[in-house]
Amino acid sequence: MAEGAGAKDLASGMGGNINKTEMLSAVEQYEKYHMYYGGDDETRKANYTDMVNKYYDLSTSFYEFGWGESFHFANRWKGESLRESIKRHEHFLALQLCLKPGMKVLDVGCGIGGPLREISRFSCSSVTGLNNNAYQIARGTELNRLCGLEKTCGLVKGDFMKMPFANDSFDAIYAIEATCHAPDAVGCYKEIKRVLKPGQLFAAYEWCMTGSFDPKNEEHQKIKAEIELGDGLPDIRTTSQCLEALKYAGFEVLFEEDLALSSPVPWYLPLDTSHFSLSSFRLTSLGRFLTRNMVKIFELLRIAPEGSQRVSAFLEKAAEGLVNGGRKEIFTPMYFFLARKPLSEN
Template identity: 60%
Template sequence: MSKAQAASAVEKYQKYSGSSGGEGEEERKSNYYDKSNTYYDVVTGAYEAYWGESLHFASRWKGETLRESIKRHEHFIAMQLGLKPGQKVLDVGCGIGGPAIEISRFSKTSVTGLNNNEYQINRAKELSRLHGADQICDFVQGDFMNIPFPDNTFDAVYAIEATVHSPDAYECYKEIYRVLKPGQCFAAYESSMTTSFDPTNPEHQRIKKELLLGGGLVDIRSTTKVLEALKQAGFEVMWSKNIAEDSPIPWYFPIDKSNNSLSTNAVRLFKRNMLKALEFVGLAPKGITKVQAFAEWAADGLVEGGKKEIFTPMFFFVAKKPAD
């Protein structure tokens, strides 16, 4: 992405982040495609620098590195789907392709990644070539509310913290149901508000608003609503669980400034000053320091939501499309 393109993305992101709190629900839904696209234009580079090629959280065990936990997280979804060599698999909201590459190698399947963000799709294709996975992985730019594949195309479908960006869970799951072969399964880690979330609690509402703004989201559905939408779309829910509950090390540990040297206030101040200097001399897009400060605020919202157990990025489910 050129500096001019980055500056334009930052400007648009600031417009959305500044107006999200005042938008009506219908306006947020109608803007979801451009909103999520702009969000990932701005944050992808920073996310990759910090997380690597798989842009998602993971449950983590003691003695396990972050990268090891992320790989195990991806292997788990492959095993729960019962993937078999040679099957065709769809990754809904594939990011920059890290999970698709890992899962295709682990399961010896052919994985197609779907994403609406041009920059991320191009990066996924580049990483696939670098890893020698371009024969087993394919990446397509498209909207998961209107999946560009015929009915009954895939042997399995998965999503990792992606379908939360959909403006309507039922319509999104219905599209996934359509392209999935009968008798096969869809599994996902869905970012959700837990049953501990109290919509009448002002503090809970404040945290949810931070999560919406920080994630470029239309809404964050409750785990109950997620299951309702799956069933409404025609799926049989085989099992579901908030996987975060079993994790000895919290999923938010990498972004918690209270116990992580990479997220302390001192490190954040250094980053802001460095970006400010780069912006001043024209080496960084105008407004990037505001985006950095906003991202830090969003990270704090994630940590608060995790600590209060009102939000999880890993409500896991396996849902089956009936054979008939």
């Protein structure tokens, strides 16, 4: 797997499927959904499809350039690189789901397919990725082909609130930091339960506000708003709300825990500008400075479309919110749960 897109890929991928002449307008429309620009939770929930699609059209090339093909965090051991921790995080999920060769697995909100390729290779299972963003599907399909995994890995366009699959289609389902984009957790989990075979497992890493989050605290609200703006989220749920939604959807919860609490190395360390790492250089303060100026030059030379600098800016603002949320322990990107669909409905 490649460690991430190069500068040429970053420039060519900016804006995703958005017409390059319309990118600035798309940035402005996206920003207006959020609190900083007069938006609110209900507006974002009502327009989640448009908001999330615009977000990933605008941000995917930046993600791949800075982070690699797997767009998620991981708990991390001392001496372990970011890339190693991400792989182990994905392997842990496969092991919890007891994946075996030949199983038919669904990745809900698969991004460009980094995790599904790793999990397919690790478990020898067939993994289908569900994604509602056309640019990410095209990019993920090409990466599957380049890896020789087009026979065991596929990407399907669809909304996880109304999946294009028959009842009881999959042997296992997982979601990695993806269903936080759902406007309604219960509805999303019910749809996942519908396409999962009876008695089989669903596991996820969820983005959540923790029990330490105080909705009356202005600083906490500012951090939450920064994360929502920079990460395309309608409204970040608490861990308790997430758990309640899972149970209400009809799942039997086997295990749940905020894995961030047991991580020897802070999960947000790659985004912390006071930390320097050669293995994740593009995420460091110097790496971000160089990327910021490279994007500025690309935009001035019209290699990158107008508005690219603004996308880079709100992603940096999100990074600040994530680091502050992690330090204060009011936010986690790895609330993990393992749940089972009952063999029969009561």
